[in-house]
Amino acid sequence: MHKSYLLTPGPTPIPEAVAQAQARPIIHHRTPQFQKILKEAIEGLKYVFQTNNDVFILTSSGTGAMEAAVANLLSKGDTAITVEGGKFGERWTEICQAYGINCEVIKVEWGRAVEPERIKALLKNLGRKVKAVFTTLCETSTGVVNDIQAIGKIVKDTEAVLVVDAVSGLGAIPLLTDEWNCDVVVSGSQKGLMLPPGLGFITLSQKAWRLVQEAKSPRYYFDLNKAKKALAETDTPFTPAITLIIALVEVLRLIKEDGLENIFLRHKKMAEATRQAMKALGLELFASEAASDVVTAVKVPSGIDGEKLVKIMRDSYNVTIAGGQGELKGKIFRIAHMGYIEEFDIIVCISCLEKVLKQMGYRFELGQGVKAAQEVFLK
């Protein structure tokens, strides 16, 4: 009987009313009752994605939606640019390569954002053969946010479509799909959308749909032509994750009630408080320039075992944050302040972090991190 606190970059905590919505009696998906729910879900998603195009709901994790983008846009032998500044940028390359796509990879130092000029130069260099540019809104593995708006301005004047992995960040930080010229945006349910994992989302511009018509990659479950045809009849091509979609409608109502602008401001504040707290504790941020407002990556101070730190916080005090992934394992820890996270969750997390750092022998004045966060919240 202990209280638990979840500050990981997916899954994120679920509002109580949304969690309960999953437990409502199951209904059949080919009924007017469910069609009403599906319609409300799509309308709500269009608001969150800031697009006038349809948003398709897939029963899959965010990676399924990423694969849907690749399989529906491209054919074996096509050329695409992928931007790799972390684990999720690398995933674009991996998926493309699984489909026989010729990947031109822009490698970005982990912890930094891609310079949009590099994309511009490579597009100019490769010319019209580039069919798509695959990017990441927030690279969860490093805490970095990329300048999608600037990238959109570059890609829109070319033959290529801009594909954005917004699994991490959508509904938490600004992403104006239409205004920023994002042709394809994919996301998932378990991050900014405060839902359990299990739903993937994808939206496409007219420019992207033209590629879909030509693309020859094999696909069936993720075939967006099937999804489009079904949605025209307020239906899904295959049995959808009904209880998760019922919960989605609940969460979309909460988001609309709060308003995206207020939600973005709240994320900004949570991030600022977390960053100030880390600095007050003498800790260094991993993403120094382009730190996202959804997850803060922090360098593990020398002499401290980073994996042990995360484990003790979780196993001894029920405060779950994330460690580093891939090449960053043990070198950073990550505090997510995404979705249903508020002021006092941050205070709890920093208080726990201070406790464990003290126990592990890191030298600092107890309470300085919490105080720095309090000061941000008091403003």
Place this chain on the structure above:
Amino acid sequence: MHKSYLLTPGPTPIPEAVAQAQARPIIHHRTPQFQKILKEAIEGLKYVFQTNNDVFILTSSGTGAMEAAVANLLSKGDTAITVEGGKFGERWTEICQAYGINCEVIKVEWGRAVEPERIKALLKNLGRKVKAVFTTLCETSTGVVNDIQAIGKIVKDTEAVLVVDAVSGLGAIPLLTDEWNCDVVVSGSQKGLMLPPGLGFITLSQKAWRLVQEAKSPRYYFDLNKAKKALAETDTPFTPAITLIIALVEVLRLIKEDGLENIFLRHKKMAEATRQAMKALGLELFASEAASDVVTAVKVPSGIDGEKLVKIMRDSYNVTIAGGQGELKGKIFRIAHMGYIEEFDIIVCISCLEKVLKQMGYRFELGQGVKAAQEVFLK
């Protein structure tokens, strides 16, 4: 404020404790806490599948698991046999064709089971080039159950693997994966397993794994090599549908408590009562020879609008059964007695069917259907 009754072949009703399990606080999937849950889920699934091989949990509908089978076993240009006796048999052909597989289709009259000898003859005819035989345990669209045991005996002596779509039927009627020589079995969560839709399942024999190593079809999200590697560390390659897996563990406990044998007997009784009731009402079963114990398909009597019948039952009396699909639209209706369905659910359904048939002008003696079911239940 009206009571609702769901007798559709997926989704099926969810036991209350299982529905509530979804609403428990979300936990992170890369924790010892979730690993314990995942381990129990896999063990429980092995019991339900009656296999000693691992069962992989995919975040997708059953169709995603079907595609996983095709994409992981075969390469473009390979030859496979598909058995089409309804909408779901056709789905195997469609998926195979999407992957450039050369399909040898065995067309079976809708409403009949495939004669295993036809598979034997075609296998003999085509020889070693056939890599897989795709079949369906229970063809939900027609209510027919195929003799998988007999088919398994035939396929096991060839180079081909036997793939069984058990989305409809698993956990409700016998399917002995190992004993019957089924190399690959796929299923989904929203039928015999009494869960919401959103999980797909797949298990593979050693013979099937050999094909997986050779197969060149593009795949990433459904790549079973990735799933196998992750499962060896009690993990999933991508964020799983955590709340559905928590509910899965609950349902597997209930299934184990009841015992598969008892569950199969219950389904047999529900089906028998439904069939006797239909006969007592002068209605003709669509699947006369190989009627499954999970869904009963009934011919709409002449002069009655079949689609209207289903609609009135649902919209006026909240009793949801299914109509016909594809070429059977309006010609049959289907009563599912799968999963969490008991004696009095059948009585309610038949009572409602009688009421609406009476209102629509079909001539019969009121109460005869219900009585026939009661007689079965009294035995």
